[in-house]
Amino acid sequence: MVKKFVMFVTVICVALFFAGVSHAGVVKIGAVQPLSGNLAVYGQGFKMAIDLATAEINAKGGINGKKLEIVYEDGKGTAKDSVAAVRKLIDINKVPLILGPAASTNFLAVAPICENAHVVLIGAESASPAITKAGAYVFRVFPSDKLQGKGVAELVEKLGYKKVPVLYINNDWGKGLKDVFVANFTKKGGKVLAEIPYDQGKTDYRAQLLQIKRFNPKAAVALVYVKDGAVIFKQAYELGIKTQWIAGSAAKSGKLVKLAGKAVEGLTGTYPAFSNTSPAYKAFAAAWKKKYGDKKIGIFAEYNYDMVHLVARALAKGGATPDGIRKALYKVSKGYVGVTGDKTFDSNGDVGSAYGVWSVKDGKIISKR
Amino acid sequence: MTIFFQSLLDGLIAGSIYALFAAGLTLVYGTLHFINFAHGELIMAGAFLAYLFMMPPLLLSPLLSGIFAVTGVVLLALLMDKTVFSRLRNANPLLLLIASLGLSLLLQNLAQVLWGAKIRAFPFPLQRGKVFGPVVITSVQITILWVAALTIFLLYLFLKFSRIGKAVRGVADNPVLAKTFGVESEKIIRIVWVVAAILAAVGGILVAADTNLEPHMGIVNLVRAFAAVLIGGAGNVWGALIGGFIIGLSENLGVLLLPIGYKDAIAFFIIILILLFRPEGLFGTRWGVR
Amino acid sequence: MTNYFLHILVSGEIIALFAMGLQLEIGETGLYNFGHVAFFGIGAYASSLLSLAGLPFLVSLGLALLITGGVTWLIGIPILRLRGDYFGLAMLGFGEITRKIFLNEAWLTKGPMGLPGIPRPSLFGFDIHTLPRFAVFYGILVILVYLMIRHIVRSPLGRVFTAIRDDELSASAIGKNTYGFRKVCLITGALAAGLAGALWAHYITFISPSDFTLNETILALLIIVLGGNWGITGALVSSFFVIGFQEGLRFLPFPDTFGRYIAPVQQMIFGLILVLLVLNRPGNLIKERPASASD
Numbered sequence: 010m011v012k013k014f015v016m017f018v019t020v021i022c023v024a025l026f027f028a029g030v031s032h033a034g035v036v037k038i039g040a041v042q043p044l045s046g047n048l049a050v051y052g053q054g055f056k057m058a059i060d061l062a063t064a065e066i067n068a069k070g071g072i073n074g075k076k077l078e079i080v081y082e083d084g085k086g087t088a089k090d091s092v093a094a095v096r097k098l099i100d101i102n103k104v105p106l107i108l109g110p111a112a113s114t115n116f117l118a119v120a121p122i123c124e125n126a127h128v129v130l131i132g133a134e135s136a137s138p139a140i141t142k143a144g145a146y147v148f149r150v151f152p153s154d155k156l157q158g159k160g161v162a163e164l165v166e167k168l169g170y171k172k173v174p175v176l177y178i179n180n181d182w183g184k185g186l187k188d189v190f191v192a193n194f195t196k197k198g199g200k201v202l203a204e205i206p207y208d209q210g211k212t213d214y215r216a217q218l219l220q221i222k223r224f225n226p227k228a229a230v231a232l233v234y235v236k237d238g239a240v241i242f243k244q245a246y247e248l249g250i251k252t253q254w255i256a257g258s259a260a261k262s263g264k265l266v267k268l269a270g271k272a273v274e275g276l277t278g279t280y281p282a283f284s285n286t287s288p289a290y291k292a293f294a295a296a297w298k299k300k301y302g303d304k305k306i307g308i309f310a311e312y313n314y315d316m317v318h319l320v321a322r323a324l325a326k327g328g329a330t331p332d333g334i335r336k337a338l339y340k341v342s343k344g345y346v347g348v349t350g351d352k353t354f355d356s357n358g359d360v361g362s363a364y365g366v367w368s369v370k371d372g373k374i375i376s377k378r
Numbered sequence: 379m380t381i382f383f384q385s386l387l388d389g390l391i392a393g394s395i396y397a398l399f400a401a402g403l404t405l406v407y408g409t410l411h412f413i414n415f416a417h418g419e420l421i422m423a424g425a426f427l428a429y430l431f432m433m434p435p436l437l438l439s440p441l442l443s444g445i446f447a448v449t450g451v452v453l454l455a456l457l458m459d460k461t462v463f464s465r466l467r468n469a470n471p472l473l474l475l476i477a478s479l480g481l482s483l484l485l486q487n488l489a490q491v492l493w494g495a496k497i498r499a500f501p502f503p504l505q506r507g508k509v510f511g512p513v514v515i516t517s518v519q520i521t522i523l524w525v526a527a528l529t530i531f532l533l534y535l536f537l538k539f540s541r542i543g544k545a546v547r548g549v550a551d552n553p554v555l556a557k558t559f560g561v562e563s564e565k566i567i568r569i570v571w572v573v574a575a576i577l578a579a580v581g582g583i584l585v586a587a588d589t590n591l592e593p594h595m596g597i598v599n600l601v602r603a604f605a606a607v608l609i610g611g612a613g614n615v616w617g618a619l620i621g622g623f624i625i626g627l628s629e630n631l632g633v634l635l636l637p638i639g640y641k642d643a644i645a646f647f648i649i650i651l652i653l654l655f656r657p658e659g660l661f662g663t664r665w666g667v668r
Numbered sequence: 669m670t671n672y673f674l675h676i677l678v679s680g681e682i683i684a685l686f687a688m689g690l691q692l693e694i695g696e697t698g699l700y701n702f703g704h705v706a707f708f709g710i711g712a713y714a715s716s717l718l719s720l721a722g723l724p725f726l727v728s729l730g731l732a733l734l735i736t737g738g739v740t741w742l743i744g745i746p747i748l749r750l751r752g753d754y755f756g757l758a759m760l761g762f763g764e765i766t767r768k769i770f771l772n773e774a775w776l777t778k779g780p781m782g783l784p785g786i787p788r789p790s791l792f793g794f795d796i797h798t799l800p801r802f803a804v805f806y807g808i809l810v811i812l813v814y815l816m817i818r819h820i821v822r823s824p825l826g827r828v829f830t831a832i833r834d835d836e837l838s839a840s841a842i843g844k845n846t847y848g849f850r851k852v853c854l855i856t857g858a859l860a861a862g863l864a865g866a867l868w869a870h871y872i873t874f875i876s877p878s879d880f881t882l883n884e885t886i887l888a889l890l891i892i893v894l895g896g897n898w899g900i901t902g903a904l905v906s907s908f909f910v911i912g913f914q915e916g917l918r919f920l921p922f923p924d925t926f927g928r929y930i931a932p933v934q935q936m937i938f939g940l941i942l943v944l945l946v947l948n949r950p951g952n953l954i955k956e957r958p959a960s961a962s963d
Contacts, residue, residue: 412753413753413757462943462947465947466946466947466950469950470950471752471753472700472752472753472756473946473950475700475753475756476889476893476942476946477942477943477946477947479886479889479939479942480938480939480940480941480942480943480946481939481943482939483886483935483936483938483939483942484936484939484940484943485939487932487933487935487936487939488932488936490932491929491932491933491936495932597882601761601764604757637772639768639771639772640768640772642764642768643764643765643768646760646761646762646764646765647761647765649757649758649761650746650747650758650761650762650765653747653750653754653757653758654746654747654749654750654758657750657754
């Protein structure tokens with residue numbers, strides 16, 4: 010036993026030694042991604058998109074001739090591990106900028122640390138409205154839920170439904186979106202029949218669905234993720250709930266259709282829209298295919314891709330210091346149209362977005378801008 | 379009113395499965411006097427092994443997959459007993475509890491390494507449920523009900539009429555008394571493991587068919603099973619079966635009264651209430667109180 | 669570089685407080701508290717909410733400890749009537765229900781959104797905002813709590829605890845009110861956990877219900893099982909060892925595709941260690957009663 014521990018400590022020390030070695034001619038930035046844990050499925054996709062953009066930047070001469078290098082740390086999809094990962098990146102790798110962790114809870118947990126350390130934090134997936142006020146060094150290329158919640162309310166109204174129950178995932182994303190939706194929908198004169206939270210990762214949601222069935226509603230809003238959504242829509246189908254389901258952006262995935270089949274036929278929802286016919290998108294899709302073959306473009310890959318390109322421009326213009334990057338980000342983003350559209354930061358480091366409508370028809374996802 | 383009858387039916391279906399978990403757990407608890415945390419992983423293993431046999435490349439029929447899965451879980455239970463629990467026969471129950479907690483942690487994470495954390499479903503075709511008056515029931519659920527009923531019936535026959543079954547029940551109910559009658563305890567313990575593993579595996583397969591499966595499904599079902607065991611009184615098989623139904627029904631009917639976010643806490647509430655007010659169980663004797 | 673090690677040190681200090689509380693309960697008195705994390709959570713939420721409401725750090729910390737102690741006193745009335753594994757199970761239930769309350773009572777706790785922007789500690793105008801200051805301040809608290817618990821363990825009170833652990837029946841037979849003593853023990857342990865929770869909240873500056881799961885209790889259990897025969901000192905040392913082990917995994921050059929296996933593999937190792945320790949070193953955990961034929 011003791012021998013093994015000694016060996017283990019030795020291995021760690023050796024690894025530590027190499028971790029500290031840095032190379033000249035390289036610009037290093039950090040990235041905290043959920044490489045393990047329950048968000049790992051998404052984390053791999055984010056990483057692929059970040060790697061793709063990094064490779065492109067380096068192929069075109071890097072940052073003023075220096076190579077861009079991403080130091081990945083595993084946030085494990087939890088707040089405390091994200092905090093540990095960010096501390097390591099700031100203190101050991103001394104990066105001026107960190108590509109922040111997915112899920113708003115984790116992002117919000119690390120934001121004050123970056124803010125205090127004066128290190129730029131930028132995110133590509135976090136939608137919580139609270140991030141808007143998270144600090145001067147905090148940016149995101151993903152639109153706030155404030156916009157999406159409004160979008161869902163508008164869609165429900167446009168489809169002509171006056172009374173709907175809301176089923177939502179009981180986490181930061183679901184609850185944040187639900188609150189904005191309820192506020193906007195009631196302001197328009199609509200009535201929210203019930204607000205029904207559910208816990209992520211359970212296998213049985215029939216008790217929640219029964220609460221919806223009770224109202225026999227013409228339409229119901231379901232702010233769900235892909236995996237939970239598949240379980241929920243299948244069980245709703247089995248229970249014979251016939252209603253127009255209206256979802257948010259997180260459920261928009263071919264995987265949902267694959268998992269839930271005919272149970273999601275007719276499902277509709279909103280999503281932060283960007284054109285997939287624009288030249289920027291086509292170039293991105295082609296580059297993805299070239300690098301990864303037939304592997305499907307992961308969820309939010311486009312945002313991660315845009316984020317890295319924006320960051321590279323800011324690094325080139327403002328230099329590899331946090332304050333330089335921070336100031337440069339505002340300048341380079343002005344009028345920058347990436348794969349996901351206009352990425353001009355407002356004074357809070359937020360971006361705007363257009364919202365589109367998606368729906369499932371004949372087992373395929375149809376997106377309309 | 380619709381929601382009441384539907385909740386009642388869902389409660390019965392869930393309860394019939396929890397009854398299987400609880401009957402096995404109470405036999406182990408009655409015989410070996412410790413709370414086997416790894417019982418949840420026997421449940422999980424049953425579901426995942428059946429899934430393994432049903433999916434490509436094997437593509438066996440549900441019945442055959444089920445039989446293989448149950449066999450696999452029985453072997454797993456005997457292996458756990460041989461490597462860990464048999465070496466702690468006369469140890470403090472808390473030591474056994476912690477060992478089983480370690481085993482539980484080991485096995486559920488092993489499943490996560492092998493299968494990933496995502497939620498999976500058996501490859502049954504998606505169907506609308508059949509409507510009977512106010513309630514909706516799927517054909518899978520009908521199958522679940524009769525498989526559970528059959529299993530409980532067979533368990534009843536075994537414990538009530540076979541000589542060995544009577545001995546098992548005797549040991550679980552009152553080990554001291556059984557000892558004085560010279561029941562061979564090691565043999566009984568092995569049989570208890572086999573019976574408990576069969577019940578856990580069948581229940582695990584049924585719960586996965588009714589809902590879905592994921593590597594950490596064991597713990598939440600273990601909590602429900604344990605609540606049922608306490609209702610029945612430790613070591614009391616019939617009590618545990620009834621306890622299972624009580625838990626299933628109170629979870630599904632309870633959400634009509636409580637905020638829905640507390641559904642998974644209902645079993646815990648019941649555990650605490652029972653422990654405080656009737657630690658010998660609703661049907662139990664004073665035995666089992668320590 | 670140093671700051672990162674300081675971060676691990678501070679994490680270790682917080683976990684050490686948490687684990688020492690559990691050591692007092694389990695190791696010294698035999699109270700198998702599988703819901704220890706509840707006290708950690710109550711301390712964290714109470715102190716955070718109070719200081720977010722504008723109270724100074726020391727006041728909210730003091731009130732948070734008062735609340736943790738009060739809640740423990742209350743739930744102790746019914747739950748301490750239970751023994752052994754029944755007590756453990758009831759506490760496990762209490763821990764899970766507490767987390768559900770954090771999650772569902774959003775009017776108070778903001779539910780799953782968590783509480784961001786918790787103020788950093790400040791002592792009479794002296795701000796604790798940098799890692800070295802955290803490490804020193806928390807370190808002092810760890811030493812104080814360590815000395816306090818060690819004092820308790822070595823005092824006549826501690827000998828009563830040991831007597832309760834080893835044979836409660838005899839302890840009560842010689843005229844000791846075991847209920848009262850067990851309650852004192854539970855509250856002391858809970859206060860250590862509550863302190864740890866509050867310090868954690870003011871350090872990380874963000875808490876959410878997902879920080880307070882059974883996994884944290886299992887981690888502390890592992891720490892005290894590893895600490896073995898060295899009592900409270902063992903718990904203190906092995907806290908830093910386990911946290912170091914967890915963080916050390918970051919530096920191993922795993923291939924990217926292995927990433928998703930790291931967390932479950934680590935949990936598997938923890939599970940295996942628990943099993944192996946119980947099998948090979950049962951004395952680490954439970955001093956066998958000389959004659960334990962009763963049950």
